[in-house]
Amino acid sequence: MNNLMYVLTDYTFHIVALGATLLGMMSGVIGSFAVLKKQSLIGDAIAHAALPGIAITFLLTQTKSNEFLLVGALVTGLLATVCMHTMKTYSKIEVESAMSLILSTFFGLGLVLLTYIQTIPNAHQAGLDRFIFGQAATLLQSDVLLIAIMAIVSMSVIILCWKELKLVTFDTIFAQSIGISPKTISLFLSVLIVLVSIVGLQTVGVILMSALLVAPGVAARQWTHKLETMVILAGIFGGVSGGIGTLVSSLMTKIPTGPSIVLSMGIIVLISIVFAPSRGVVWRLHHSRIQQRRLAQEHILGLLYELLCQQQRVFNRHNVASMLQMKVTTQAQLYDMLRELERLRKQGFVYCENDQWTLTKRGVEYVETLYSKEEQYGTP
Amino acid sequence: MKQTQAIEVSNLSVAYNAQPVLWTVDLNVPQGVLMAIVGPNGAGKSTLLKAMLQLVPRVSGSVRINKRDKQHVSYVPQRGNVDWDFPITVKDVVLMGRYGHIGWIKRPTQADKTVALQALTQLELTNVADRQISELSGGQQQRVFLARALAQQAEIYFLDEPLQGVDAKTEQIVMKLLRKLRDEGKTILVVHHDVSTVARYFDWVTLLRKRVIASGPVEQVFTNEKLQETYQGQLHTASDAGCVYE
Structure with a gap:
């Protein structure tokens, strides 16, 4: 000093x-x-x-x-x-x-x-x-x-x-x-x-x-x-x-x-x-991860919505993948999907009862807003 | 009725490395027309614009532009030249159109900013005015450079393929603007890539293939025969050109 x-x-x-x-x-x-x-x-x-x-x-x-x-x-x-x-x-x-x-x-x-x-x-x-x-x-x-x-x-x-x-x-x-x-x-x-x-x-x-x-x-x-x-x-x-x-x-x-x-x-x-925002390496990696997660979640919500329209529910965890018609071939992918479902549940968009997954009212509203936005602005 | 000639090109020749690109071009452009310049690849269309603006050297011939001063003429080149990563916003690019009027050292005035804002509005860019230029779509980027040209408040406009690769909305906005400028008495030359829309968009046309094959009002000049001569087999059918005048 x-x-x-x-x-x-x-x-x-x-x-x-x-x-x-x-x-x-x-x-x-x-x-x-x-x-x-x-x-x-x-x-x-x-x-x-x-x-x-x-x-x-x-x-x-x-x-x-x-x-x-x-x-x-x-x-x-x-x-x-x-x-x-x-x-x-x-x-x-x-x-x-x-x-x-x-x-x-x-x-x-x-x-x-x-x-x-x-x-x-x-x-x-x-x-x-x-x-x-x-x-x-x-x-x-x-x-x-x-x-x-x-x-x-x-x-x-x-x-x-x-x-x-x-x-x-x-x-x-x-x-x-x-x-x-x-x-x-x-x-x-x-x-x-x-x-x-x-x-x-x-x-x-x-x-x-x-x-x-x-x-x-x-x-x-x-x-x-x-x-x-x-x-x-x-x-x-x-x-x-x-x-x-x-x-x-x-x-x-x-x-x-x-x-x-x-x-x-x-x-x-x-x-x-x-570290710079928007151009920095750290920010872009972080942003990209958030984007990917959001896309995966919206995909799942969309599929659940369609099933709901067909009056179907998604049953126990082994059938989740096939019911959602997602290409899940490895154990790791299955876990990824289930993890996103869990995140959606925490956010209140889906709920799980007796091993059955389906959309909540909030989830339904979210999907419908998403679809109407796509119509307005066109899918990117 | 004799119209005043905005541009007179006489016996113009341009060559790159001893290869002729334009040869003995004679062209008279009256004031107040919306003219398309069309021709096959390598016909010298872009070079013609550049030569008229003295951006490339000429081997022979002369160009006379009836203008008051340098600010009389506005040039919008093809999109490729610019560094899209440059730290500049849409608003700033359009304001650059006023620099010719402002002159050295002085700052843009409120009046300049108003002109720039009007140009932005006419090209429907006000909602992206503060974005950095790489954040725009291709059509929007093209409109930015047109807005800059508009802000120059020129009397004569040279546009090099402004509609190349743009979306339908941009095409509509741009052609509406060009027609409006023509109605105000401005002279506009457009190197146009799409033969099928010439009759719909333009009132005058120049058919170019190193030499001028024909030049004049669309009804007189845009014929099957002239098109064949210009494109020499590069058009599949005359109906590609959409021409209706024989």
Whole structure:
């Protein structure tokens, strides 16, 4: 507990946590659109493309100062974006393949350059490594200020162009037909992704940046079917995982911040996929079971009703199945059927007397309502 | 009486990979008609619409649409293109029809929302307005995109197989709406898949088979002979077409 209080009042923790939270929020919001356009890979490609930019800048300027290196990252990030868009427009290569190609070639170039840098005397390549895996603990107030400015600018732009983003993400053909260019909006979204990736390089690094872009949107989608809610939720999830990741990493000495943030995000995604209402795994299994039971019960009630109309009653348990003309071949199926009958009895739709099963008045009413509904709306 | 031409297509040719899809198409569409475009598979019907809207590049020829501005024309493509899992409701999709009028950055106004609501009512979608689009039946989904087109308040409508695979109720609602639009003086082009209902639903027809075989009022143009030429044996009997004009 003392440990926790110590961490929460620590100045460095405040800075890093603030930076991580803002970053998570911003990338969650921006990344949602990439997720919806089924272009989740784009964030990955852009982030990986930043590496050669950093290496080249270092070779040219011989300095490790962040400002220069990030500008280099920005240049190659934008270059990768332009390459992807050009490939999409002018070649027959699938969008995903184009992204994978860009990702691997740029990143490969970056690794080659980094290895070369290692051979140079007086160069500390370990310092550049921090952009691959992230080193959030080195965030300074000035870095966080940059993140904050980026966050405000990108959120404002998204709010301003909300309609256009929504339209182009949903239906490119319609957008084109009313004069809004899908290519322009796509490019604009890619530029936003570049900017947020550059800003996030220091915190989570090249490799994990795409998780921060994609995971919040995926998680948020499970909880709502309105776009507005989804994007806001994605921002919240991203921000929360940024904060929690930093906290966990500060409390435990051996866990680096970047991966810790991404793991928190992963847990949120997992919970969303499993437990979300109406889309979640648990809910759908439960719902399906309830449906099946209801259908079996309605089937039995219907059959009992017909027998009742024919003035017959269902006799002892061995004849139940044959009287109901249900295909019960195994002992287990017989027990299932009897169990449903028992449930119906508890609900008051059937009663059993001297081993004879038949419908109650309530049961009769229920069946008749069901039949009249079918007539009104048609059987599904 | 000379009607104003809503659309003039002249010598239009479109090709995919050096294969001609439309060839030297000449077409004049007067204002205020409800026109069907029919032809066998691969005749270029969808491509004709897209070429008129400049959604596909053309090899030669020209298209002149008599319009005030871009909002004059509305296009409803075939249903396949959309991601049905997208988090959007029926109401929101229809409201998108107003985006062309609203312009950049500005928000939809109450007037826009009223227009959208009217469109929903005309297509009998008010009771499903708040549902996510994948929760609808096929016919309802088609009606959503028509409601969006209606909300655009265009003068010219391009519809690509709007009745393909829809239920009878949807077909009734849609044709009633199209006739109403025609009566209001709008021009409507419909790529239609069912030859047997052309005479019943439309007043003009264009028979297409890469080239225009015939185009004009149904009574004049929708003949046995022209149909045979268009479909070249793909129709079993002329009575498939239900044509009554010789």
